[in-house]
Amino acid sequence: MDRVAKLASQKAVVIFSKSSCCMSHAIKRLFYELGVSPAIHELDEDSKGREMEWALMSLGCSPSVPAVFIGGKLVGPTSEVMTLHLNGSLIPMLKDAGAMWL
Structure with a gap:
């Protein structure tokens, strides 16, 4: 758990993935x-x-991957990220975390 928390906070956006996962x-x-x-x-x-x-x-x-963290906080899996993207919340969240500057 500590390793996940440490890695999740090292960059504005962190994705835990599997190389063979199509959703990842x-x-x-x-x-x-x-x-x-x-x-x-x-x-x-x-x-x-x-x-x-x-x-x-x-x-x-659930499922365990992809797991997306933005600004060190768990956003969730694909469904959650896509919901945020479609409702217009993802880009402001990325800007607030310093992941994009547009």
Whole structure:
């Protein structure tokens, strides 16, 4: 849990992902297209990935990936990020966190 919290606070946008997950790919693509350069942690490529996955699930991430943190706070999985994007809340949130300057 401490590792997840530490990693989640190291950059304005942090995505916990799996390299084989299509939803993770879609979320990463969304942020790149918005001009945001997130820190990405591929759980399937990290020796502590399974432990971090359990920590994300204990925080309420279901499914565990993708898990998006903005400004050190858990935003949630794909459905939550897409809802914020569609209702116009995501970009102001990214600006407030210092992830974009448009």
